[in-house]
Amino acid sequence: MIVAERLSLLLAELLREDPRRVLVGEDVRDGGMVGLSRAALVEPALAARLVATPLIPSAQVAHAAGLAMAGRRPILIVASATALLDGYVALRELARVRGCAGGERSGAVVILAPVGPGFGLGGDGAESPEAVIAALVGLRVLCVGDAEEAAAYVRGAASFDAGEGPTVVLLPRSLLLAECAEDRALGRPLGAARVVREGAEATVFAWGGALAPALAAIEASGREVALVDVGGLAPIDEAAVVAAAGRSGKVVIAHPGGAGPLAAEIAAMVADQAILHLDAPVLRVSGREGPLTYPDEAAALPSVESIAAALARVILY
Amino acid sequence: MEQSPWDPEGVEVGLDPAGRLVDAAWQGLLARVDPRALYKRMLAARHLDEHLARVAPPMWAPAAGEEAVSVAVALLAADDEWIYPGLRDLAIAAIRGMDLAELAKQALGAAYNGRPGAISATELAVAHVPEALGVHLGMAVGHAQAHKLDGCGRAVVALFGEGLTTTGSFHEAIAAAVVGDLPVVFVCKSQLWPEGAPAEAGLLGDSVTERLRACGLWARRCDGADVIGVARSLELALQRARDGRGPSLVEVVVTPLHAPQVPSHRDPLERLRRYLEATEQWSPTFVAAIEAEIEGQLGRAFTLAAGGA
Numbered sequence: 001m002i003v004a005e006r007l008s009l010l011l012a013e014l015l016r017e018d019p020r021r022v023l024v025g026e027d028v029r030d031g032g033m034v035g036l037s038r039a040a041l042v043e044p045a046l047a048a049r050l051v052a053t054p055l056i057p058s059a060q061v062a063h064a065a066g067l068a069m070a071g072r073r074p075i076l077i078v079a080s081a082t083a084l085l086d087g088y089v090a091l092r093e094l095a096r097v098r099g100c101a102g103g104e105r106s107g108a109v110v111i112l113a114p115v116g117p118g119f120g121l122g123g124d125g126a127e128s129p130e131a132v133i134a135a136l137v138g139l140r141v142l143c144v145g146d147a148e149e150a151a152a153y154v155r156g157a158a159s160f161d162a163g164e165g166p167t168v169v170l171l172p173r174s175l176l177l178a179e180c181a182e183d184r185a186l187g188r189p190l191g192a193a194r195v196v197r198e199g200a201e202a203t204v205f206a207w208g209g210a211l212a213p214a215l216a217a218i219e220a221s222g223r224e225v226a227l228v229d230v231g232g233l234a235p236i237d238e239a240a241v242v243a244a245a246g247r248s249g250k251v252v253i254a255h256p257g258g259a260g261p262l263a264a265e266i267a268a269m270v271a272d273q274a275i276l277h278l279d280a281p282v283l284r285v286s287g288r289e290g291p292l293t294y295p296d297e298a299a300a301l302p303s304v305e306s307i308a309a310a311l312a313r314v315i316l317y
Numbered sequence: 318m319e320q321s322p323w324d325p326e327g328v329e330v331g332l333d334p335a336g337r338l339v340d341a342a343w344q345g346l347l348a349r350v351d352p353r354a355l356y357k358r359m360l361a362a363r364h365l366d367e368h369l370a371r372v373a374p375p376m377w378a379p380a381a382g383e384e385a386v387s388v389a390v391a392l393l394a395a396d397d398e399w400i401y402p403g404l405r406d407l408a409i410a411a412i413r414g415m416d417l418a419e420l421a422k423q424a425l426g427a428a429y430n431g432r433p434g435a436i437s438a439t440e441l442a443v444a445h446v447p448e449a450l451g452v453h454l455g456m457a458v459g460h461a462q463a464h465k466l467d468g469c470g471r472a473v474v475a476l477f478g479e480g481l482t483t484t485g486s487f488h489e490a491i492a493a494a495v496v497g498d499l500p501v502v503f504v505c506k507s508q509l510w511p512e513g514a515p516a517e518a519g520l521l522g523d524s525v526t527e528r529l530r531a532c533g534l535w536a537r538r539c540d541g542a543d544v545i546g547v548a549r550s551l552e553l554a555l556q557r558a559r560d561g562r563g564p565s566l567v568e569v570v571v572t573p574l575h576a577p578q579v580p581s582h583r584d585p586l587e588r589l590r591r592y593l594e595a596t597e598q599w600s601p602t603f604v605a606a607i608e609a610e611i612e613g614q615l616g617r618a619f620t621l622a623a624g625g626a
Binding site: 022048049051052053054056058059061062063064065066067068069070071072074089090092093097 | 444449457460464466486489
């Protein structure tokens with residue numbers, strides 16, 4: 001079963017468990033983006049809670065915000081994370097409704113958004129606008145880093161047990177079509193960083209689609225290098241990032257898209273709180289800046305070679 | 318009564334400029350909504366506006382002349398029917414029972430969510446006013462979607478000015494409401510001679526009603542100087558929404574009373590006063606009594622909010 005199919009089953013489960021939940025999106029009554037609403041669609045008891053809206057991102061986000069004001073728990077499926085840039089004005093409002101209107105009534109919105117390359121679309125379908133989305137105050141932004149954790153991320157984000165605010169779950173396209181043999185529980189708080197592997201010679205921080213090339217580069221290097229899946233992009237798990245940087249003293253940040261502020265933020269955290277442990281410059285490795293055509297959309301992710309080169313530089317520094 | 322450039326055409330009329338009820342059939346509405354209570358609330362809204370004028374919070378604009386809208390919406394929407402107001406609809410929360418000191422505090426920007434000129438009273442089903450233009454319309458439509466899912470026969474009301482009708486968010490909200498056939502009532506306050514508006518703002522035509530009829534919406538245009546006409550149109554729109562007959566628009570042509578040479582019959586208070594006088598429900602004592610009560614309460618609230626004793 002691929003991740004998208006697994007998530008489709010999970011969304012049907014979530015609707016069944018809580019009658020407040022509603023699935024919102026342009027084509028949710030027609031299977032939804034990559035079939036995410038397909039499992040719910042065939043259950044007559046759930047079909048009423050599939051709310052199809054016009055394909056207008058700002059209207060969709062405002063729609064979800066209004067549903068939440070009425071006590072519903074909408075899960076909005078957008079076609080692409082870049083659609084949230086079209087809907088930025090409403091996303092910004094969603095992020096601050098709780099602060100303005102008082103109460104937790106308005107917070108329980110989950111937005112599922114495919115991000116980065118993986119479908120061979122190029123253009124917007126290869127872009128990684130997570131830094132722009134994470135810049136909104138009041139929004140929780142998570143990026144799935146492992147196919148087997150995708151379901152745990154979405155389930156966790158939809159629970160709102162601790163009164164969390166509206167949440168964007170970024171689903172890397174390269175993972176959505178990946179096989180997923182089994183679900184893995186997170187075993188850590190949602191949004192906490194995950195140590196993928198330990199290693200004393202250097203630490204690579206990565207998220208989303210950049211984790212795979214980072215792991216490949218580490219394995220090819222034959223060195224003892226740690227890999228950390230950042231996971232939570234807003235807020236970033238600062239304590240875990242600082243601790244992991246301090247353990248090796250040599251840091252490489254590999255991320256999707258062009259050089260951006262999230263990697264700069266991680267570098268600043270490390271410089272601020274782990275400077276005495278650092279033994280090399282902090283390096284950032286990014287993908288190529290867009291727009292990219294569909295044949296070369298994979299260049300939106302950092303290459304194995306560029307991550308390997310950065311690792312060699314910090315290790316031999 | 319002489320026609321003035323401020324008088325709109327093609328509107329539903331309840332009270333004519335002399336304050337006469339044009340259609341006896343509307344007596345039914347007046348049996349449900351006491352005209353003296355309407356007058357008192359409109360007077361309170363006017364005084365609230367005067368208090369704010371003295372402080373003039375940033376981005377604040379006077380609402381004198383628009384009282385009929387706030388009062389009709391606040392009185393006719395049920396307690397559990399949400400209202401998504403605009404910045405000039407502060408009186409709605411006050412009429413719904415918001416603590417006046419809290420209202421003054423929020424309006425002056427001294428409360429926790431302090432943005433001067435804006436308030437929110439979610440416990441009274443009055444939403445906040447987003448700073449981004451028109452996002453509240455989309456939220457109101459989403460809220461109405463929840464009501465439709467619940468099948469609860471409740472309406473949602475969203476207020477805005479005609480300046481917003483050139484924005485994308487306005488058309489997006491209309492599209493979503495029509496597509497979903499949702500129980501939302503859009504209330505548009507139109508000015509015939511909008512202040513400070515560029516000439517091209519009028520290119521879409523004067524009548525928002527006609528534009529939205531073309532979108533398939535049930536739409537009524539009425540006169541903001543005529544609170545009975547406004548209340549009647551709004552009542553019909555709310556009933557449609559509650560009966561599951563879909564979204565609607567009530568366009569209210571309002572006159573900014575601070576503009577030069579506005580004739581007195583354009584003032585909703587004066588027009589209702591004429592009606593009350595003609596039907597022997599008005600007296601100087603009545604006005605003196607309610608004015609003293611309103612001023613006492615508002616004066617205390619604004620003194621408290623400004624940090625006074």
